[in-house]
Amino acid sequence: MVNLMILSGLVLLICIISSKVFYKWGVPVLLVFIIIGMLFGSDGIGGIYFDNYDITYTLSSIALVFIMFYGGFCTEWKKAKSIAKPAITLSTLGVVITAGLTGLFCHYVLKTSMIEGLLLGCVVASTDAASVMSILRSRNLKLKHNIDTLVEFESGSNDPTAYMLTSIMIMLMTSSEPLGIGLFSMIFKQIVFGVLVGLILSKIAVYILRKVEFEIEGLYPIFIVAVALLSYAVCEYVGGNGYLSVFIAGISIGNSKIPHKKSLNHFLDGSSWIMQIMLFFMLGLLAFPSQILHVAVEGIAISLFLILIGRPIAVFLILTPFKIPLKEQAFISWVGLRGAASLVFAIYAVIGTSAMESDIFHIIFFVALFSVAIQGTLIPFFAKKLNLISEEEVKETKKLKDRIKDYIFEIKIGDNNKIAKNAIMDLDIPDEILIVMIKRNDKVIIPKGFTVIEPNDVMVLTSENKDVVDKFFQDIKV
DSSP, X not given: OHHHHHHHHHHHHHHHHHHHHHHTTTOOHHHHHHHHHHHHBTTSSSOBOOOOHHXXXXXHHHHHHHHHHHHHHTOOHHHHGGGHHHHHHHHHHHHHHHHHHHHHHHHHTSOOOHHHHHHHHHHTOSOOHHHHHHHHHHTXXXXXXXXXXXXXXXXHHSHHHHHHHHHHHXXXXXXXXXXXXXXXXXXXXXXXHHXXXXXXXXXXXXXXXXXXXOSSTTHHHHHHHHHHHHHHHHHHHTTSOHHHHHHHHHHXXXXXOOTTHHHHHHHHHHHHHHHHHHHHHHHXXXXXXXXXXXXXXXXXXXXXXXXXXXXXXXXXXXXXXXXXXXXXHHHHHHTOOOOHHHHHHHHHHHHHOSOOOSOHHHHHHHHHHHIIIIIIHHHHHHHHHTXXXXXXXXXXXHXXXXXXXXXXXXXXXXXXXXXXXXXXXXXXXXXXXXXXXXXXXXXXXXXXXXXXXXXXXXXXXEOSOHHHHHHHHHHHOO
């Protein structure tokens, strides 16, 4: 137990420190986590032998619940509303098109059976929310025409479709009886129960948060965790799509007026990152690099097909009717990263059927690694080349900085100044004035109530009322 705790602590620290180092080189941090997992694995320097698909699938599913719930929670519906139709169409019909095209490619080019090729296509059809959101936000990319919101919304909402398609293909591979009405019943329950359970639980949660005040503030995040887990588990229990339920619950709660939303957002952000580290590290640990080499040809072929043909065709067919410019479609196509979700669905496929000839997990692992490494690294480059980085944000920031100068004031404290040698809490400072910082001997001091003002200090103040500041300057002079 102690050894496991030591290992867990070291892994977290290594992941965090490594991400800080490689971030400067433009390497996606999630790629770092998965490589560290491989290094700790049986073929790496760590030598940890791990091949338990059942445990990995269980823990990965829990991790995806947190990641998808937070993805929905931080989605601003006011911004997403304008792009909801193309994003939802891309996350549903687009996934079906991508899966079908990739399945046909695997069958006719890679010579898999039709059913196995379509399973591969379904598993890898969705873009990965964790990878897309992590890269866009860590690189602080503000894109024109709400493109960043579109790709984030799409990547957060298309996993349920890929999960449903994967389930259908597994049923077709394992069932010895004609599915018929049973198949349509499953699809109906997946969608309807996924939506209803997410909405109902989220509305109940919002009502409780508004009406009930918890005595301990730390219970609010625990309450939200319980809602997220129940959204997934209850929906799966009744035959619905748990991932769809979780995402909808996240959107509904995140866009409602609830207390402590800011602290809840910080908690979910931290929880999401812990889950991403655990998820990508564990997937890296499960992979055997020696086996990846055996599927490199298939992995490269599927990766290039998805990047250059499959994803672009789906994006073009879906977004052209919405009159989205071609260069924006090209960028949206490029941002279709494959990652953790596809790997989790690959594990689901491995557990669900033994009728496959291909090593589906390592093939998808290679595709995900290739996608995050190549596509993920080049996202900022393509955004700049296609002139899609928003300049409005930069201009507004510059205007704000220029305006801020009008509200910032500095005063040097002389030896005989009235406030010298006094604590800030003892000063009669007008409410309209805020002490931002204190400069002392080339050092910056963050002011607190007990901070004592020393002679030769430079006080940096801010206020909307210049007259109040001028009067304060006059009053403190000797």
